[in-house]
Amino acid sequence: xxxxxxxxxxxxxxxxxxxELCGHFGVSRTAVWKAIGQLKKEGYQIEAVQNRxxxxxxxxxxxGQHELESRMDTKWAGHPVTCYDVLGSTNLQAxxxxxxxxxxxxxxxxxxxxxxxxxRGRSWSSPPGTNVYFTLILRPHxxxxxxxxxxxxxxxxVAEGIRRICGLDALIKWPNDIVVNGRKxxxxxxxxxxxxxxxxxxxxxxxxxxxxxxxxxxxANMATCLQEECGREVPRxxxxxxxxxxxxxxxxxxxxxxxxxxxMEQYNSLLVNRDREVRVxxxxxxxxxxxxxxxxxxxxxVEREDGSVATVYAGEVSVRGIYGYV
Numbered sequence: 001x002x003x004x005x006x007x008x009x010x011x012x013x014x015x016x017x018x019x020e021l022c023g024h025f026g027v028s029r030t031a032v033w034k035a036i037g038q039l040k041k042e043g044y045q046i047e048a049v050q051n052r053x054x055x056x057x058x059x060x061x062x063x064g065q066h067e068l069e070s071r072m073d074t075k076w077a078g079h080p081v082t083c084y085d086v087l088g089s090t091n092l093q094a095x096x097x098x099x100x101x102x103x104x105x106x107x108x109x110x111x112x113x114x115x116x117x118x119x120r121g122r123s124w125s126s127p128p129g130t131n132v133y134f135t136l137i138l139r140p141h142x143x144x145x146x147x148x149x150x151x152x153x154x155x156x157x158v159a160e161g162i163r164r165i166c167g168l169d170a171l172i173k174w175p176n177d178i179v180v181n182g183r184k185x186x187x188x189x190x191x192x193x194x195x196x197x198x199x200x201x202x203x204x205x206x207x208x209x210x211x212x213x214x215x216x217x218x219x220a221n222m223a224t225c226l227q228e229e230c231g232r233e234v235p236r237x238x239x240x241x242x243x244x245x246x247x248x249x250x251x252x253x254x255x256x257x258x259x260x261x262x263x264m265e266q267y268n269s270l271l272v273n274r275d276r277e278v279r280v281x282x283x284x285x286x287x288x289x290x291x292x293x294x295x296x297x298x299x300x301x302v303e304r305e306d307g308s309v310a311t312v313y314a315g316e317v318s319v320r321g322i323y324g325y326v
Contacts, residue, residue: 001027003065004025005035006044006056006067006069009046009056010058010071013056015052018032018053039066042066061233061237063111063236064083067237068109068241069081074241076105077245077251078244081106081107082106082109084108084109085112086112087113087114088114089113090108090109090133093108093135094106094108094137095193095201098200098203103139104137106136107134107135108134109133110126111128111129112126112128112129112133113126127213130209130210131211131236132236133205133208134205134240135204136203136206138201138202138204139201139202140199140202142199144192144199146259147202148190148313149254149259150190151175151190151204151298152267152294152298153250153254153260156266157244157247157250158206159171159178160242161242161243161246162185162186162208162239164246165234166229166234166239167230168180168226168230171272172271173271173319173325174271174291175319176188179325180229181224181229182325183223184222184224184325185208185209185225186208188204188205188206188207189204189205190203190205191203191205208239209224210226210236211225211226212227250263260294260295260297264295267294271291274292275290276290276291277289277290277321278319278320279319279320280312282312288305289304289310290303291319299311299312299314300312300314
């Protein structure tokens with residue numbers, strides 16, 4: 001009930017009487033009073049005025065279970081949401097939850113990770129109280145070889161969420177990074193459980209650099225955070241809620257078509273690699289060319305010097321700019 005009270009107070013942006021809250025939730029005045037008291041202990045500033053009711057005063061950014069639940073304006077994406085103060089890895093927890101029956105849309109969030117991971121086993125710095133770390137559980141009706149398309153769908157959603165909340169020109173660096181002003185603010189890692197031609201589940205983990213922080217020396221010149229780029233604090237819960245809202249819309253488009261044909265134009269318009277020289281770091285052999293966008297399967301089309309076009313599948317392949325990260 002606490003999350004629902006928060007959502008109602010936030011939506012109203014005015015005093016809501018105790019009587020109205022009692023009627024809305026079908027509980028006693030004492031139950032409402034206790035819920036309000038617990039929310040205050042969590043850090044919410046709620047003003048209580050006799051004969052007027054309760055008013056939520058939003059002066060500081062909070063991040064936790066009730067805050068996230070109260071902001072999820074979606075049908076299924078982000079329901080339920082489980083928020084942890086500390087986890088080893090949201091992907092590892094999400095896989096455990098999926099094995100135990102968690103359904104599509106279940107969201108695992110952590111304020112801090114102690115064993116965050118990126119692609120190809122790289123570690124992901126995950127300090128507390130600073131960034132957004134989450135993993136979404138999906139149960140797509142797809143052939144396993146199409147599961148990789150979930151990553152560009154999430155890429156679009158993260159870019160859109162950042163644009164909505166921060167007003168920044170967030171772009172996508174294929175296959176799984178989001179960049180602002182040429183520097184990385186977000187990475188993604190999708191993993192799946194599969195049996196022959198059937199996907200049991202897909203989990204897609206996302207880490208978004210939000211607040212000011214010290215980056216490890218090896219990535220300091222190519223990483224940034226949203227607060228640095230937009231010059232103000234960014235509400236993490238509101239950002240995550242907007243990412244989920246966008247993801248739900250894009251994912252339903254993707255599921256309906258079974259590919260990215262309905263999203264391809266939008267994706268390519270945000271592709272920072274497009275029409276730029278890139279180096280494809282393929283274990284089978286590196287090569288250079290000009291990125292021409294993605295096809296409806298999310299594969300990168302790279303035009304070689306001889307005019308032929310190579311179709312690059314994400315897998316273990318990375319793409320770098322000829323003269324730097326992008």
